[in-house]
Amino acid sequence: ELSSMNSLDACISAVSCRASCTFRWRRDTRLDGPWLLRGETSGRPPPNVVFVKTHKTGSSTLQNILFRLGERHNLTVAFPRYTYQFAYPQPFAAAFVEPLPPGAARYNLLLSHLRLAAGELRQVMPPDSLYLTILRDPVRTFQSVFAYYRSTVPAFRALANHPRPLAAFLQAPARYYDPADAGNGLARNPMAFDLGLEAGGEEGGSQWDRELEQLNQTFQLVLIAEHFDESLLLARELLGLRLEELAYVWLNARRGGGDEALAPGLARQIQAWNWLDVQLYRYFQAVLWRRVELYGYTRMKGELEALRLLLRETRETCLAGEAVGPEETADELRPWQPDTAAILGYNLRPGLPPAQHTSCYRLVLPELQYHARLYYRQYGREMCALPCD
Structure with a gap:
C-alpha cells in the first residue's frame, strides 16, 4: 500500500518507477453562453x-465538476424534494x-448528499x-467533521464551547455518543x-470484509482525496471527459484546516474511534x-503534469488571489457558514472578458448556490427549504 502524498512518483521509481436556507436565483445573462475555459466539450x-x-x-470539489458537466450537456438532475440533501441521515429512498x-x-x-441505499438508488437512476x-x-x-458540525451533531454539542473540544471528546467518546441517535x-x-x-x-467479525467487497462491486470508482488528481x-x-473539463479549485475548505497540527496521540485516538x-x-x-497500475504509471505521470499545468493556468486566469474568509468574499460567491468554522471562498479577477467570467464564475460557485441555480434552470421555480407539496 502506498501512503505517501507523493505515492505516484515513488511507485514510478519503484517500478521503473445542510443547509436549510434557500438561495434565490434571478436569471442572469452573464451566465449564458460558452463556459469551458477552452471552449470545447467532449465528443x-x-x-x-x-x-x-x-x-x-473534498466531495464539493468533485460535485462542482459534475454540476458543470450537467449544465454543459443540459442533463436532468435528480434533486431532493426539498433542501439540499436526500432526507439525510435517513437511508436514501x-x-x-x-x-x-x-x-424528461x-x-x-x-x-x-445522501446515505447510501443502493437498491433504492437503482429504482431512480438508469441501470447503466x-x-x-x-x-x-x-x-x-x-x-474536519468535528470542527464543522460541533454545534449540530448531538455527540459533539456538549463540547461546543470547550477550549479543547476534540481532545475532550476523544478522552471519553462513549460518554457523549449514543449510537441509537x-x-x-x-x-x-x-x-x-x-x-x-x-x-x-465495535470492531470485530468478518462481516466487514464482505461489506467492503460489496461496496467495491457497487462503485465503479472510489476517489481518494489525498490523491485527488490521480x-x-x-x-x-x-x-x-476532456482534460479541460477537469479544471477545479478546492471548494468548501475550512480556514486553518490544512494547517492544524494534532497533539501527540490524538491521531491514534481518532483512528481507534x-x-x-x-x-x-x-x-x-x-x-x-491497482487502478493506477492498470492505467499505466508513465501515462499517469505525463497526464498529471498536463492537468497541473491546466490548473495553474486556470487559477491565474480566474482568481483574484488565494481563497479568503467569508468577510472578504463577494456575497454571491460566499459559501454557507456553520457557526463553528469559517469556510473559505474565492473572488474572481476583475475585468474578465464575458466568456471567461462565465466559466470562472461556475468554477468557484459554492455548492448550495450551484444546486439552487440548476434546480431553477430545470424546474423554473425556486427550491423549497421545507416540505412544500
Whole structure:
C-alpha cells in the first residue's frame, strides 16, 4: 500500500518507477453562453452518474465538476424534494427525489448528499449509471467533521464551547455518543455511515470484509482525496471527459484546516474511534493504486503534469488571489457558514472578458448556490427549504 502524498512518483521509481436556507436565483445573462475555459466539450454524451457525496472529504470539489458537466450537456438532475440533501441521515429512498421535469425521460445525474441505499438508488437512476464516491484520510476527515458540525451533531454539542473540544471528546467518546441517535451518524466512522454501513458498533467479525467487497462491486470508482488528481484522471477516462473539463479549485475548505497540527496521540485516538473508516480508507486506497497500475504509471505521470499545468493556468486566469474568509468574499460567491468554522471562498479577477467570467464564475460557485441555480434552470421555480407539496 502506498501512503505517501507523493505515492505516484515513488511507485514510478519503484517500478521503473445542510443547509436549510434557500438561495434565490434571478436569471442572469452573464451566465449564458460558452463556459469551458477552452471552449470545447467532449465528443460523446456523458454517462449517467450517481455521486455519493461523503462529508468533509473534498466531495464539493468533485460535485462542482459534475454540476458543470450537467449544465454543459443540459442533463436532468435528480434533486431532493426539498433542501439540499436526500432526507439525510435517513437511508436514501426513491420517494425523496423530486419528480422528473416535463419532457424528461430519465435522470442523468444524482449528486446531492445522501446515505447510501443502493437498491433504492437503482429504482431512480438508469441501470447503466456509473457510481462514484470519495474518501479521505480518516484522521483529517474526523477532525474536519468535528470542527464543522460541533454545534449540530448531538455527540459533539456538549463540547461546543470547550477550549479543547476534540481532545475532550476523544478522552471519553462513549460518554457523549449514543449510537441509537440518528443525528450521531457523523460522530463515529462518518464515511462508513455515509456509505450505508452500520458504523456505530465495535470492531470485530468478518462481516466487514464482505461489506467492503460489496461496496467495491457497487462503485465503479472510489476517489481518494489525498490523491485527488490521480483519481480525477481515472474519473476522466471513465466519464469520457476532456482534460479541460477537469479544471477545479478546492471548494468548501475550512480556514486553518490544512494547517492544524494534532497533539501527540490524538491521531491514534481518532483512528481507534473510527476503526471502520480506517479499514474502508485503506481498502479503497489499495484499489485506487491497482487502478493506477492498470492505467499505466508513465501515462499517469505525463497526464498529471498536463492537468497541473491546466490548473495553474486556470487559477491565474480566474482568481483574484488565494481563497479568503467569508468577510472578504463577494456575497454571491460566499459559501454557507456553520457557526463553528469559517469556510473559505474565492473572488474572481476583475475585468474578465464575458466568456471567461462565465466559466470562472461556475468554477468557484459554492455548492448550495450551484444546486439552487440548476434546480431553477430545470424546474423554473425556486427550491423549497421545507416540505412544500
